[in-house]
Amino acid sequence: MFTQFFGLKYNPFCKEFNIDETYESADIKEFKSRFKYIQSSRGIFLLIGEPGSGKTTALRNITSTLNPGLFKVCYCTLSTVTVLDFYRGILMALGEIPSSKKVTMFHQIQQAICSLYYDQKITPVIMLDEIQMLSTAILEDLRLLFNFKLDSENPFILILSGQPLIRNKLGLSVNSPLKQRIAIKHVMQGLKKEETEDYLAKRLRAAGSLNTVFTSSAAEAIYSQSKGIPRLVNNLATSSLMYACSVRREQVDEEIVYQGQKDFDI
Ligand SMILES: Nc1ncnc2c1ncn2[C@@H]1O[C@H](COP(=O)(O)OP(=O)(O)O)[C@@H](O)[C@H]1O
Ligand SMILES: [Mg+2]
Numbered sequence: 001m002f003t004q005f006f007g008l009k010y011n012p013f014c015k016e017f018n019i020d021e022t023y024e025s026a027d028i029k030e031f032k033s034r035f036k037y038i039q040s041s042r043g044i045f046l047l048i049g050e051p052g053s054g055k056t057t058a059l060r061n062i063t064s065t066l067n068p069g070l071f072k073v074c075y076c077t078l079s080t081v082t083v084l085d086f087y088r089g090i091l092m093a094l095g096e097i098p099s100s101k102k103v104t105m106f107h108q109i110q111q112a113i114c115s116l117y118y119d120q121k122i123t124p125v126i127m128l129d130e131i132q133m134l135s136t137a138i139l140e141d142l143r144l145l146f147n148f149k150l151d152s153e154n155p156f157i158l159i160l161s162g163q164p165l166i167r168n169k170l171g172l173s174v175n176s177p178l179k180q181r182i183a184i185k186h187v188m189q190g191l192k193k194e195e196t197e198d199y200l201a202k203r204l205r206a207a208g209s210l211n212t213v214f215t216s217s218a219a220e221a222i223y224s225q226s227k228g229i230p231r232l233v234n235n236l237a238t239s240s241l242m243y244a245c246s247v248r249r250e251q252v253d254e255e256i257v258y259q260g261q262k263d264f265d266i
Contacts (some may be wrong), residue, residue, distance in 0.1 A: 002245035012207035013234035042154035047161040049188030052231025117155030131162035143178040190228035217254040239264035
């Protein structure tokens with residue numbers, strides 16, 4: 001196993017990682033600064049990014065920084081769901097027991113949000129991940145669901161997170177009322193070229209490596225193959241480490257990245 005060969009406690013580039021070890025990329029910093037804005041104004045935040053660009057990580061990271069006495073985070077990841085499933089998902093995330101009727105569930109959601117915000121002084125932060133999966137019917141419904149006091153107040157923060165495809169859906173005229181209500185957005189850009197080397201080094205260090213494993217040229221090769229998309233960076237880093245271990249090389253250079261991708265990448 002390559003972890004043993006490199007003196008690592010675990011694979012630094014595996015999917016499960018400690019959220020406290022989030023790499024503070026320019027992307028994450030910008031996301032956090034825009035989130036500060038929505039934290040004070042409330043309303044709808046749109047987060048867009050290619051698969052693997054770090055959207056879910058950014059949401060988890062924000063969650064870990066919010067005071068639970070002031071914010072209640074409700075995270076829902078969406079697949080192709082019906083309106084009923086969608087309502088049920090939100091209610092469960094809010095800690096409510098969903099009724100079986102659509103109309104009742106609609107009111108249940110609104111009441112739960114109002115009770116949190118007005119009675120308990122806790123702002124609900126509802127995160128809907130993978131919203132590119134949502135049908136036009138649900139997107140239309142979303143606007144009605146998050147309409148309070150004749151649209152004059154925002155007792156919530158709603159984060160809509162999804163792949164760039166969502167832009168097309170929001171561009172449809174039927175969805176323009178929802179689009180107009182988005183207060184701020186952030187588009188994930190991935191790691192910058194100069195950040196990639198630092199990211200690789202930090203994740204290796206967190207897993208217990210004491211040496212510089214990736215050379216600058218290796219980091220550059222990984223960046224150019226991945227365009228800085230963290231999940232692709234992770235896959236390439238893992239395949240490079242596997243290949244380096246198979247040929248007993250302690251350092252990963254550009255050639256090893258290339259060979260690793262050929263031999264081990266899926
Ligand atoms: N800022 C970051 N710091 C550390 N790892 C990250 C960061 N952003 C993304 N990753 C890594 O990339 C993987 C994919 O990110 P993820 O947030 O799941 O992307 P998305 O939700 O956009 O598909 C994560 O599992 C994590 O390992
Ligand atoms: Mg995700």
